[in-house]
Amino acid sequence: MSAPLVLALDAMGGDFAPKMVVKSIKIARKRYPNVHYLLFGDEAKIRPLLKKKLRPYCTIRHTPDAVTNDDKPSQAVRQGRNSSMWLAIKAVKDGEAAGIVSAGNTGALMAMAKLILRTLPGVNRPAIATLLPTIRGESVMLDLGANAECDANNLVEFAIMGEVFARSLLGLDRPTVGLLNIGSEDLKGTDTLRLASQMLRDNAPESMEFKGFVEGNDIGAGAVDVVVTDGFTGNVALKTAEGTAKLYSTFLKSAFEASFLAKIGYLLAKGAMDRVKKRTDPRRYNGAMFIGLNGICVKSHGGTDHVGFANAIGVAVDLVSNELNEKIKEECRHLGERVQQRAAAPAEAGQPVDAVVLPGSPTGPAASDGAAQAL
Amino acid sequence: MSAPLVLALDAMGGDFAPKMVVKSIKIARKRYPNVHYLLFGDEAKIRPLLKKKLRPYCTIRHTPDAVTNDDKPSQAVRQGRNSSMWLAIKAVKDGEAAGIVSAGNTGALMAMAKLILRTLPGVNRPAIATLLPTIRGESVMLDLGANAECDANNLVEFAIMGEVFARSLLGLDRPTVGLLNIGSEDLKGTDTLRLASQMLRDNAPESMEFKGFVEGNDIGAGAVDVVVTDGFTGNVALKTAEGTAKLYSTFLKSAFEASFLAKIGYLLAKGAMDRVKKRTDPRRYNGAMFIGLNGICVKSHGGTDHVGFANAIGVAVDLVSNELNEKIKEECRHLGERVQQRAAAPAEAGQPVDAVVLPGSPTGPAASDGAAQAL
Known part of the structure; x- marks a missing residue:
């Protein structure tokens, strides 16, 4: 043994x-x-x-x-x-x-x-990551509150750590990764998000399938295996999801109690209801990783x-x-090497990361395009 | 007529x-x-x-x-x-x-x-506001995507506009207002949120009951009548809530289809289920205001x-x-007057708004307290 x-x-x-x-x-x-x-x-x-x-x-x-x-x-x-x-x-x-x-x-x-x-x-900021239930199965989300404010480098780090987490815990070969934004088009959101997206497009590890931007409704839909965001947005999203699940089950409970027929129906369907309860049981998703x-x-x-x-x-x-940590260390080392190689040979491999010119600015017309188009 | x-x-x-x-x-x-x-x-x-x-x-x-x-x-x-x-x-x-x-x-x-x-x-930035279902009834949330990045003044403006919106549309006398954050304690979140909270504590209109910070799960719980946040967070929260409601109803649907007994139960409880569907029908909450x-x-x-x-x-x-707009104009005028009065007589009425000293900074230990305590 x-x-x-x-x-x-x-x-x-x-x-x-x-x-x-x-x-x-x-x-x-x-x-x-x-x-x-x-x-x-x-x-x-x-x-x-x-x-x-x-x-x-x-x-x-x-x-x-x-x-x-x-x-x-x-x-x-x-x-x-x-x-x-x-x-x-x-x-x-x-x-x-x-x-x-x-x-x-x-x-x-x-x-x-x-x-x-x-x-x-190679890691500047640890993040809090967890698994979440989705229509498709389970996804990883991070950061959930360790870092209220993040720059593009932090988000790239989170993406890499989250992808390794998804490979380790979900057994995926090449997890899909998305940055949480208020629209899926490249123009949307903040400068920080657009820069992080560009960096991931240029330097994502082979083992990661970077999908660009995802939106709030994509979390529950399981559009990507790893949802990357700052700790403020992640915490609000996670708690909003909890609150919505509670709202839904409260509405359901009061509806089932409202009539005799509904009560009988509930008893017959109790097994099914219990399965839903089990599937969305927060205890099942307990255990967030300080990554x-x-x-x-x-x-x-x-x-x-x-x-x-x-x-x-x-x-x-x-x-x-x-x-997990051995794998993260390795990925961070690889990322550093890739960025250095690109910086050394910009003509060959495109612009180096720190020279990326991003469209729009928070006050410019392009950014205003990005913001109000979100709904 | x-x-x-x-x-x-x-x-x-x-x-x-x-x-x-x-x-x-x-x-x-x-x-x-x-x-x-x-x-x-x-x-x-x-x-x-x-x-x-x-x-x-x-x-x-x-x-x-x-x-x-x-x-x-x-x-x-x-x-x-x-x-x-x-x-x-x-x-x-x-x-x-x-x-x-x-x-x-x-x-x-x-x-x-x-x-x-x-x-x-008196308004610098218009916002997008909407009504949302909660366990307690309905709440107003803004901004939902017009302004991806906001300063404290913007959030104070949103709070005032949202409060008037709640009075107009929900018929409330003195709506409760909360700033969306990653914890309810004063130390939590970003400098921007702490400053906005201080400004609202000092200068909120008589008609507003400012409740400080609320969290994501407080939205569905209806902890306040008006949830104030920046357009990025608001958009992500709204769409996350939509996605979670969809996840829940998908789980429910597949559970009801899984067995004969559950199917019968569903038929008996159909009236109750339809009431829940109606109560959470997005069409019922359609119509966001550019405020x-x-x-x-x-x-x-x-x-x-x-x-x-x-x-x-x-x-x-x-x-x-x-x-609505007449009322907003009036409140904005009052706010301006109150801020000026305070600025003119700081010894009497406490520190003027722009001299408020807030605890912590994004990189300081106090801010790090605020962030990681969130979960």
Whole structure:
């Protein structure tokens, strides 16, 4: 039997921690029998929860402190060196664990992970990526909130990291990638987006099929495997999708309760309805990846239960097993080489990236064309 | 009987024009018996469609040209002076019509409307606003794509215009207003959003209840009556919501088709399902307002049918009847006065708007707090 894959779990993060974290191991254990868990947190609280059957696969690492949801990231970084979150991340840095999963404070987790793990060579900004349900299957979206404002280079980085993520997690050979915009034509959107699009057209890796711009409705339609955007837009889009799903199911619920016939119909169709519920269950898509860091770090939704947390553990296992970070490092190195080659031989390979002249400007007529045409 | 309200219709705009435009008048006629329609377009095509019963309420104005969906706004403005779109807008400018409705090219319509009607005094940028379904009822959202990039002043303007829109169209006394952000705490998001929030806290009209920041999921929840955002984010959010609704209904449809029992259940619950369909019918929410212009201009979805176009006509009728633009002009004048008063007496009323010091910067630790905390 091969050596176990060790994962560090922040047992104190999340609304229902540590109970839901410990409980999740029972599910994860069945799915990934070769994983050993380092549980970081308050030993007095964790030990009584840990059933005898699971003990051989778990090691408790007592930590005196825990980061709360109200802690500001800067504060957590300064004062949280003895917290379960910090020490769990440190276990990855020190090579004790292959990855870490936490349902704690997102901002604190990102700040600590950046400080402890550092970014991968060639990556300027880590991003938050996740899988989303689509009509066609599943897609990757990033960034979801790590970087509120992004330049074209950041977006290109996200595209590369997202494409590797899609290959690793979805098992695709050559994922399609799109930049989220307010129209699909080349003229639409901001200068930043047009520049990023040009850079990807010129320098995308062989393994990426760059599709140009996609729009908000293309996310649910699954028009591309990887949707790339800045953290502000990505976060708003993700939460808008959540809100719309809730709106729809609320309307449906009240409609089914409105008449006797509808109630009977609901009972007969309950199996079908449950399938839809399962397919759109947020727990199924729990586990966002902090991508671009020198170590696997997965963020679980804070409000999830043990089923959701077990899925986040699954994301970490998949990413470690698929050597995601090794692949990202390689792609970033290749990208750097391609850009340098183009810069050295512009006559041969077209204009170098930094000399690309883009149509329009935010105040010019072309940009105004782009904006108002969007609806 | 009072003098009829005259509306100009671009009879050539939209995928199913002119038929759907002419057909919509039958529905609108029943709802608004006091409206007379000026139909701009190809007379040879329009006249045969116009049923005898409707002729007393319609005047055809022959126009030789029509703007197509492929025309760039700049091109449409230069070459489309004899188009149905241009001449219909001009009828509003010339006082012949109280408002115009078009299902044509959004960018061209906005460019032409800006050029012909000009913006209201005190308004720098017109915005696109619409009503959206929420769990609580209906909310207004703007901008939806007229301005891809916005500064704090633009967002404050949108908030004021949106609040007046909500009072006019939803009949609210004191609408609640929120700025769309990636977290509800004051620290979250961009400098632009934090400045706009500060300005609204200091200078919001009496008639507005400013609620600070809201998130993507708050749109569907109806957390505020007016959701304010830039045209890029608003367009992505709106289209993401559309895409999610489609994803949900596709999942539902395939689930109901998957088993015999589910099919029977569906038949029994069909009435309930149809009610949900009706409640989320995009045609019901058709009719986006170009807000901030010196004239009422309503944009219908290009792909809508006569039912949707009749709703867009309804939006125009409501806005004209409620004297939306007069109210916006008044609020903008008041805002200017309040800002000047504060600027003149900073010691009394706190710091003037342009001296507001906001925490953090896009690259500083506080801003990084704001961004990554978002999930």
